[in-house]
Amino acid sequence: MSADADVIIAGAGPAGAAAAAAMAARGMRVVLCDRATFPRDKTCGDALIADSLAALDRLGLRSRIEREAHPSSALDVITANGTTTSIPGALAVLPRRALDALLVEHAAAKGADVRQLTIDAPVLEGDAVAGVTARMPSGAPVTLRAPLTVLATGANGASLRAFDPAARTE
Numbered sequence: 001m002s003a004d005a006d007v008i009i010a011g012a013g014p015a016g017a018a019a020a021a022a023m024a025a026r027g028m029r030v031v032l033c034d035r036a037t038f039p040r041d042k043t044c045g046d047a048l049i050a051d052s053l054a055a056l057d058r059l060g061l062r063s064r065i066e067r068e069a070h071p072s073s074a075l076d077v078i079t080a081n082g083t084t085t086s087i088p089g090a091l092a093v094l095p096r097r098a099l100d101a102l103l104v105e106h107a108a109a110k111g112a113d114v115r116q117l118t119i120d121a122p123v124l125e126g127d128a129v130a131g132v133t134a135r136m137p138s139g140a141p142v143t144l145r146a147p148l149t150v151l152a153t154g155a156n157g158a159s160l161r162a163f164d165p166a167a168r169t170e
């Protein structure tokens with residue numbers, strides 16, 4: 001197999017962009033794909049909890065995030081029946097539009113090749129994923145090959161059905 005990259009990452013949200021930055025920083029040839037252009041709006045509560053801040057610290061981004069975010073000392077949760085519960089803790093509130101753009105920019109700065117592509121399906125060699133088929137914004141098809149493919153599309157039903165991760169053992 002002739003590889004286009006060491007790893008293809010489908011989905012440039014926080015998980016995909018963070019993985020791309022970490023792998024590219026270690027010298028891997030990374031192609032990070034997302035159907036959206038960045039910055040992009042995304043429905044989200046925008047709160048970064050302690051675990052998220054620790055992960056951003058490991059990426060070297062925590063201080064930048066904290067400069068741009070609004071600090072908060074608690075998270076108020078309102079249930080469907082109107083009950084409010086306050087959960088204390090150090091939080092940073094930053095709209096996903098800003099967070100995602102910062103993470104994608106960081107991945108590119110570390111050497112990831114960021115591409116606007118809509119991922120359609122895995123390229124299979126036997127039962128193993130060996131890359132992806134995708135479409136450019138123009139609709140033109142493209143095939144990318146790599147020994148490692150990361151599906152970081154969140155709960156995207158179409159991607160999960162196409163890749164069927166539960167059926168893969170390699």
